[in-house]
Amino acid sequence: MKKRAYFLFFCFLPTISLLNLPPDLKAEETSFIKSTAAYKKIKSEIDKIKVVDNHEHIKSEPFRVKEGKPDFFDLVTSDYTGADIGNIGNTFGHDTKYLDETLSIEERWASFKPIYDRIKNTGYMRCLRLGIKKIHGIEITDASSIKKINESMDRLYQPGIYTRTLRDLGKIDYVLVYRSSGHFGKDDYPDFFRVVRYIDSVIIFNHPQDIYKLEEQYRVSVHSLDDLEKIYGKFVEESIEDGVVGFKYGGAYLRTLDHSSYSREKAEAVLKKLLRFTGWGRSAITVEGGEELTNYCFNLMLKVIEEKGMPISIHTGLQTGGYKDIRWSNPQHLIPLFREYKNVNFDLFHGGFPFMKEFAELGKSWPNVFLNFCWFHTISPEGARSLLSELLELVPVHKIFAFGADTNFPESTIGHLEMAKENCAIVLTEKVLNGYFTEEEAIEYAIKILRTNSIEFFNLE
Numbered sequence: 001m002k003k004r005a006y007f008l009f010f011c012f013l014p015t016i017s018l019l020n021l022p023p024d025l026k027a028e029e030t031s032f033i034k035s036t037a038a039y040k041k042i043k044s045e046i047d048k049i050k051v052v053d054n055h056e057h058i059k060s061e062p063f064r065v066k067e068g069k070p071d072f073f074d075l076v077t078s079d080y081t082g083a084d085i086g087n088i089g090n091t092f093g094h095d096t097k098y099l100d101e102t103l104s105i106e107e108r109w110a111s112f113k114p115i116y117d118r119i120k121n122t123g124y125m126r127c128l129r130l131g132i133k134k135i136h137g138i139e140i141t142d143a144s145s146i147k148k149i150n151e152s153m154d155r156l157y158q159p160g161i162y163t164r165t166l167r168d169l170g171k172i173d174y175v176l177v178y179r180s181s182g183h184f185g186k187d188d189y190p191d192f193f194r195v196v197r198y199i200d201s202v203i204i205f206n207h208p209q210d211i212y213k214l215e216e217q218y219r220v221s222v223h224s225l226d227d228l229e230k231i232y233g234k235f236v237e238e239s240i241e242d243g244v245v246g247f248k249y250g251g252a253y254l255r256t257l258d259h260s261s262y263s264r265e266k267a268e269a270v271l272k273k274l275l276r277f278t279g280w281g282r283s284a285i286t287v288e289g290g291e292e293l294t295n296y297c298f299n300l301m302l303k304v305i306e307e308k309g310m311p312i313s314i315h316t317g318l319q320t321g322g323y324k325d326i327r328w329s330n331p332q333h334l335i336p337l338f339r340e341y342k343n344v345n346f347d348l349f350h351g352g353f354p355f356m357k358e359f360a361e362l363g364k365s366w367p368n369v370f371l372n373f374c375w376f377h378t379i380s381p382e383g384a385r386s387l388l389s390e391l392l393e394l395v396p397v398h399k400i401f402a403f404g405a406d407t408n409f410p411e412s413t414i415g416h417l418e419m420a421k422e423n424c425a426i427v428l429t430e431k432v433l434n435g436y437f438t439e440e441e442a443i444e445y446a447i448k449i450l451r452t453n454s455i456e457f458f459n460l461e
Helices: 002-012 023-035 037-048 061-065 072-077 081-086 105-119 123-136 143-156 161-169 208-218 225-241 264-275 291-308 331-340 356-365 381-391 410-433 439-457
Strands: 051-056 172-179 193-198 246-249 312-314 346-348 369-372
Touching: 023 037, 023 410, 037 410, 037 439, 051 410, 051 439, 061 161, 072 081, 072 105, 072 123, 072 143, 081 105, 081 123, 105 123, 105 143, 123 143, 123 161, 123 410, 143 161, 161 172, 161 410, 172 439, 208 225, 208 264, 225 264, 225 291, 246 291, 264 291, 291 331, 331 346, 331 356, 346 356, 356 369, 356 381, 381 410, 410 439
Parallel strands: 051 172, 172 193, 193 246, 246 312, 312 346, 346 369
Antiparallel strands: none
């Protein structure tokens, strides 16, 4: 009788989005969605997709299986669960004995469990729990489970780990790893990894040494902004030759994304001040004091990137770790750049959270703006579903990149992928049940947002 009531609900109220229902009813209806034949079919097809992981910080394989070989406590104190631990609150005076590797697992777990109990509800911890369950087949319950996880990790973290976990288990066809250098050694990563290169270190300066490194690397003496432009040309050309598929800017962790005000005269004056600085052990200029130079240099870099036909990814929204100024990372600050650099494709990160409406509008209004869900499914699983539901009715489907784990360990990547695939299946099934898509369209769009959109944008094939 209850299922019949649900059937009538969908028949007579097809325009109501389940994602806008009150929380208690929303959970009940989401559970119903997952019980339908449509969900099972769509989820089954999603599980077959060879996805693209749009954003990773995974360390090289030789490092990870040798000196950087982790255990359970490395997993929970790194990536984003570590940020949740740091933001538990000043009223909770937890100890940090769990960090002491000389203690027994029982002692470390006893120290960590009060923390675990406070963060296990979050998307970050759910991601890690799912990844550990998927890869190691173990639930986090007590000290004995942590022992088993550590034993399984010791067996897993051997050469070939990324192929076994990411490609074979996760069916990830390409992994975009974000690095400061444009290349990696032959044996550093499997052949399905691609590089997206950071530009931050070549446009944000606070000491003459920052310039000296560029001079040495590119054999250009820097006396003016023209010299920096020569370096940027070499930087981009070198990156393309190394196989880089795009560039990334993460400046919103340090300053506002508004780079619209720039003057050659003011930027030149800051550069001269920097080059003439003779002090040691302190910065020549602060980030704020260098804004005129950074603004100019960012625009110079975009000019070169535009000439070479390369895309750029930009951090927007939440900054991990706490104690950051979220106002800096509002994606609307980038509007003047979208207008000025019409031939640059901008890949905006993290669903723009908490600026989701602004994020969505930019994808709707600007032909050169694309919308990336990397990290977002674990920041706010429900927020990701809500935004994806809206975007699928708002923007051309080729503008959506539905998955990027943005992590350091394969357990976190696989857990994030599980959450992303579940969210995509729920949202697409809801569109089928309310008559907006057919099942065939839902599956077609799943392939686009989880695979082909990224392949086309980054020219991966």
